[in-house]
Every structure is written in C-alpha cells, then in structure tokens.
Amino acid sequence: MLHLLCVPSGSTVTDFFYQKALQQKFEETVLVASSEALVEKARMQGIRAVTFDALANAVAEQCSAQLHERLVVRKISRKAQELILQDILDRLQEEGRLPYFGRMSGKKGFVRSLVSLMEQIGSCGATAEEIETAFAHWDGRSPVYRQKDREIAVIYREYLLYLIQNNIYDMSGLYRVAAEELAALRKAGGAVTWKALYFTGFYRFDALQLVIIRLLSQICDVWVALPYEPGRPELYGAAEFTYGDLMRYATPERLPAVPVSARAASLRHIVRNLRSPEMQPVPADQGIEIWQLSDENEEMRAVLREIKQQLRGKTLKPSEIAVVVRRMEEYSGIRDLCDEYGIPVQAEDSAALAASPVFRFVSAILETVSLHGREKTESWIAFLTQPLQKIVLELSTETVIQLAGTNYYTDYRKFLADILEKTGCEGLRQLWQEIEAIPAETTIQDYCDITGRLLSLTEIPEKAGRLYREGQITLAGFKNMVCACREILSLLQKLPQDYRFCRSARQTTDCAGFAEALADAAGKMSLSLQPENREGIAFLSAVNLEDAVFKQVYVPGLRENEFPFYKDENWIYDDRERADLAVLGITLPSSADGYGEDIHFFMNACAAATERLVLTFYADEEHNASPYIAEILSLFSDLRVQVKTAGTAAADSLSREELELALARDGQTEALKKLEPGLAESAGSDRKRLQKAAGWNGNPDDATLLQRISRQIGDRFSASKLETYRSCPFQFLVTYVWQQKAAEAAGEDMDPMQRGSLLHRVLEKFIGRHLGEKLQQAQHAELQQELDEIFDAVCQEYADKGWLYPGDFWQHDKEQQRNLLQRWLRSEIAYSEQGEWRPVSTEQSFGKKGKGEFALDINGRRIYLNGKIDRIDRAGDAYFITDYKSGDTPNKKAFADTDLQLPLYLLAAAMQNGGNVAGGGYYSLKDAERKESFMFPAAADTVPWKTFSEAKDENGTATAVSDMEDLQATLQRVLGDILDHMGEGDFSPTPSKDCERNCPAAEICRFRVLTRNREEEDLNG
C-alpha cells in the first residue's frame, strides 16, 4: 500500500518515520533518504537507511535472485559512460552516419553533454523505439534539425544496446532493471524481504523512481513524505508532477506534521505564507533582517563580523549558526575568510588534485617519455627543477638551472649525465633507469601499474614525514603531499575499470594519451586537506538542507543569477525543443523545472532558521537584488532593507586584515610598522592620494610632463577613447597614455571581445547578402540554414587564424552563440516584416587617415574622429544606424554623456551618406532585440520599436534634441569639456560601482580605500 504524507514547509515527519521504523524488525524496514547526511542521521538512530540508488541496486539483486540467476549489477562510472559514448561516436563517424554531429564527435565537451542527455532521456523512462517515434512525429522541424534528431536516436539506441550486451548499467539503466525485475517478481507472486519502506527528504522523483515506488507499494507498505501544500502551487512547482503521479495510487495520510521546532513569529509567517495567495502582511520582529552591502567581499565580511561578535559574546554556539548559499563553488575562499576571523567552520578545506605538486611531478615524468630531441631535454629540465625534487631526489635545483643555462642540450642523455657527474645523485640514476623502461605504447592498465610502482618508489610520504618532523615543511604541506599520493594511487587503480568496457581497454595507447586520460580524471578530483570541524559553524548549500535546523541562519548572495540560480538546459536540445518533446511524451528537464527547484531550496534556507534569519545581497549594474528579497519584504508591513558597511575603526577590528586597513586609513604609521614593515609606506601613499597632493591622484602638475601627456594623447579619437575619459579620467591616463591593458587570465574560453568580433563578422556577412531585402517568415528555415553555414565558416576562419581555441569550452560556447544568432534572426525577420527599413550597408568605416576624414573644431582645436558603423538601414531617403552589442547596451540616460558612440556615429553617418539620418540605436544580441534607439522627434514613429529623443543639457536636464545641428552642438559642448579637462591635467579617478572590473588601473587607483575614506569624511562633516 502507498501512503502519501504531504509535509507543509517548515515541518518534518522524520521523527514519525523513525518511530514507525523502530517499532518494526530491523531487517524488515528500510528508510530511503534523499542524501547521505539523512542516511547517516537515521543510521545513528539504529535504523536501516539507504539512498534511492542503493535501494534500486538491492531491489534488482533481491528480485533477480528469486526469479533466475542472481543478477550481478555492475554500475559504471560517468567516465566509463563517456568512453563508451566516444567509442560509439567514433564508429558512427567512420560509417558516415553523423553528418550533423560529425565535427563535434571527437570533442570531450560534446561527449559530456551527450552523457547528460542520455541520462535525461533514460530517466524519463523512454525506450529507443519511443524516442524514434517521438522524433518521427515532431512537426515543423527543419531538415537540419531532423538530421540532428535522427543522430540522437541512433546514438541512444546504440548506447542502450552496448549496455545490455555487456551487462552493465548507468544510473537510469539500473533503475530500469530494478523496475523490470520488480514487475516480474510481482507477476510471479514473489516478495521482497522488507515489510515497510519510508521515503523522506525527496521533493521530486523521476519517472523510473515513481515506477519503482508504485511496484514496491504493491508488495509492501510504502510511506512517502513529500513537501507539498495544495494551496500554494507557486511554491511547490518542483513537487507538482510527483504529487500528481503518486496521488493516482496513494492513500493520503493526514498526520499532523510536526514543526521542526519552535520558531520566531516572523519566521513562522515566512514558512506559512511565502507564495500563499491568502497572505496578509504582518509587522516584522527581530527574527528577520535583510542587509544590503556594497560588494561580495563586504557582504561576507559583514556576515562573519557579526558571527565573530556573537561567538565572542558567547550568545550562540558555533554549531547553532549556519551560512547557507545556493552554490558552494561560488564560495571557495570561505574557509580562508573564516580562518582570518578565527571562526571554526564545518567545511572541508580542499585543493584540486591536478594542481598538487605530486600530480605535477607524475605528469612531468610521463611527459619526458612522450617527447623527442630538444623538447625531451626541456621536459627533463622542467622535471628536475620542480620544487618537489628537493624532497624526492634531494637534488639541488639551482645546479640543474645553472647547467641548463650554460649549455644548449639537444640530447637529454648528455644533460642527465652531466647532472649526475656534477651532483652524484644516486636517486636520479635509479629514477632515470625506471623512466627509460616506461614503454612508448601499451595498455591503460599497464601504464597505471607502471606509474603506481614509480610513485611508490619515490617514497614521498616517508620523506615528507621526516621533513615535517624536522620542522622543514608545514603540516598543511605534509598533508597535501600524503593525500595527493594516496589519491593518485587510488586513481591509478580506478582508471582501468573505467576503460574496461570500451575499445581503449583492449587497444594500446601512447604515453601522451595516457597522461591526458590521467589528467582528465584528476581534473575532477580534489584533495581533502583538513577534516571537518564538527563544532564549527555550518557552511551549507541550500540544495542539501532537508530537515536542517539552526538558531541563526545567514543567506548571502541573494542577487539575480546567483540565488535564484537557473541551470542552462543541455544545449543539444533547448527549452523550446524540450517543450515540443514533452508534448510528444518525452519529458526532459527544462529551465522551468529549475525555477520550481530553486524556490524550494530558498524555502528550505528560510525554514532552517528558528530564531533569526539574515538575508544579504549586493546589487550592481549587472545584477539586482534577488526577486526573493522583494517576496520576503512583501510578507511584512514594516520590514526594511538595512544598508550596511563592513568598514571598521582600528579598535573594532576583528581580524588582522581589518586592523591593517583601519590603521592605514587612520594614518597610524607607527602601529602599522609594528604590524609589518612596508605597510606604513603603502598607507602613506594612500593618504597623499586622499589629500590630492600634487603628483598624486592623477593630477600631474609639471608643465613638461603635461605637454608630453598631451602629445601622447594626440588629436585622433575613437568613441571609446572619449568615453573612457568621460567615465574615468584616471583609467584613460593608464590606458591611452601609459598604454596598459587589463591583465586577463589566459584560458581556453574565448574572451568576450573576440566573441563579439566573431558575431559581428557573421552578421556582417549575413546582412551583406541581404542588402535591400525584406526578410520574411516564410523563408525562416532557409535563412536559418544560411546563417548557420556562415557561422560555421566564420568559426572555422577564427580557429584557422588561431583567434579561438576549439577546445571543450568553445564547443559549448559555440552552440550558445549559434542559438543566440538564431534568436536574433527571428527578431530580425519580425522587424523586417513590421517596417520599411532595409539594410543598405555594413561595417562602414569613417575617419581613416586621408580618406573620409571626420574632423570637428572644438574650442579652437581640431580633432579627428574615427570608427566603424556596424549597419545602416534605409527607408525612403532616411537612414538609421545600428550598433550590435554582444554585452549590455548603454542606457538612454547616458546618450551624449558617457555614451558618445551613438551621437558620434549619427554625425559621421550624416556626413558620409549626405542624406537624412533619422536616428540610430543598439541591437542587443543577447536579448535579440533593438534597444535604446535615438530618433529625432520628427521621425520618432517611423520605426516599429521603442525610441527616445532626449539628451542631457548643460544643467543635466533631459531635453529633446531637435535635429542634427542641435545634436552637433550638444556634442561640441561635451567634447569641449573633455578636451579642456585633459589639457588641465585632470586625470583623477572617478569610481563607480564595480568599475575596477577589467580596469587596468584598478590596482593603482585603490579606489576602494579612497571611497571608503570619502564616506567617512562626509560623515565627519
């Protein structure tokens, strides 16, 4: 029998389930929990508890043992799934059966996406036939997408076949087997050994899990607790499907769900009324607070400062406090920050295995095997100069560097012989012999055995232990090495198991291939450096909070895109396609499911607090406060956001870093010197900047220097050069006079500038082919294909020129950009059908030396302007200019102020095309819509999108700009102002929120320190 208990938010039935389970025999009861934490909690009560995965495994084994031969359920890892799919893709590609995915089939990123798609299809319980039928009935697909569907269906069929033939299962395969065996057992009149099962902590089940629950309920007593209240559908979107399915068979039970524990009145109000249609606002009490901070650093510091004060005042124990975040990976520095404040924390300190010195040591060995000639010598030099060699070989790396620097070795043997002669290092002689014996090609299993033996020979743990006892390395360093050795050895054991079901296990590979596979596997592993401190404050993800209770809960990061956080759907099928597939009976998870999950997580975070809940956020130009903040505010009649600063006086400092900063701000050089030499000087220079001392703060006063700066600036300006000065003169000085660029971390992913340039190029080519044409909906499929082809050709061109790295990141990114372009095309067709504007030119340059010069005489000085207009459209004799933006578009309030590009381009277009320029605007590619379009008033209603006609006058009031002459006068005034200030040597920093992002001057201007002091000065009157 199936019993369904709907548990209202903030309540629990766990104790009720415990009591019921404890009344029955241990072996006849199982509590099935949603997380390992809940499993452990139940086991501590003496109850048999498992996760759903373990239950499925046990079901399959029990049933098969009664029905036929005992089924040996071999579950494969995700890595094995990737390898199997790679094998399938390779074969299909060889057979010419992948015209759509062909070029992607060798890319790891694609294979990973495919694994996740296979899992999603598997979890919805679809067979290969059902997938093929659904695809066959999918109307309105273009021929290109039909091909994509065919290929996915073939891959899915082949994948399932492979698993069946090899008697192995992925997760959904295991669930399917469990369901099938259970159905057969029931038919045969058999029974499982359990009499009662209790499911707790789940907010949803997938299709196969629901089948298992239903079948189990036909042979034993099954109780399911589900967070659900019929009156609040907006809150329980994630549980809706599961509730609907279970209610078809279940007996609803009406047990009084026990509140987790007593709650402050305002917290009770939140858990009972969030998203309730009957909600009435009530006055707030001290149980709920909302804080706004200026940035993420201040936000975490404000939270930790308060926690530290409470722990110092002993008002709360650390274990009564939790910090709950949406995604742990966004808070990797939390442990360091807690350490800085001396706050004990229940969060493991971890490090990436691939980044550990021991792993780099192993990788360097493998690299020496793979290379030849001078490259091989270089790899030996790199290997022998690794810091770890001081421990492993006790080798002087300085000697190695000196030898390598004085001779240009092309033969590594000569190099090693010289090292041996000079150092007499016996360990190196042995290691050399071992490395020479590594075969150039063998199986993964052999390579793993050889590498494991070599690593053991190095005796790193023993040597590191000795050094630690002698005080030569720290405990953290010692642990890092020991843990890394242990993890690498276990990885070497596991790796061959992942390969045993695919071709690579039987085939040999070269050493470079093995090194890559090892690095790939290590990339997903981390080392745990410090055991959890069970007495510390809890640092938790909102995703794992079922039944968690704390007196005080802080929820930082409540801003758009962070909490709520919506996962992107798997790019192979986007949300629109998933909606179509759902109609065809294939229900894959979509972004909408993400919304339902996210509010569930937020409610869990709120419900975890019993005495006080503090919600915090910071907002900037990119992201506002989370919509959840507004929802909580609406629940109370008098709740206000508290704007906080984490800045402190020296006497109130709670960490060394706070103290240093406070002393520096107060100019307490003597105290600073005592803390650390050097800090006093840094503080001194900050004070000079504050007092606007000559030569500081971007205000050069030396006449010769000013002349040289003016020469360097020159008389040629682009819109972005002028805009930089307008938004921050100090950034202008550093960028255009000192010619510094923002440092960018080299990465595999494409930088935003390059991505923008690629999109511009695609649109230039596409629009270039359709000049003067009206695009129509009827041509959509054809245009879509054309745009796709241009996109692929431009991507290839960028890859050939080395402007993009076609690695895993790009394969993902590329499909996102393709989708973005397709969305743009849909808008473009709609705009084209609605109006008379037709494109007449693309990428029209102006202001090139000697050709199409664009000069303006301003305050007795002639300057030359240059730029490139992305696109010009025409309707009758009027022109409209367009600038594509792949990032954010400037706000209309900035027109002819910090946004100088649009007015300058309007002027340049009027000059070059000699006609009537009616206006111009931005085309946001990420939102696929025209935005912030300026039109002179007389032409305001000639375009089918929103426009404006104002710019700020000298008093800062928005005033209509009547015609081109008026616009030119406005521009002359703004540019005159810019040039006058430049001439006077005014290059002061003018900070704005988040301005340091990508600013090459951020480290020099130290605007954070300066602004904080300005605020204090204001407060002091």
Ligand code: SF4
């Ligand atoms: S960080 Fe901000 S204030 Fe400092 S130079 Fe850059 S833009 Fe100007």
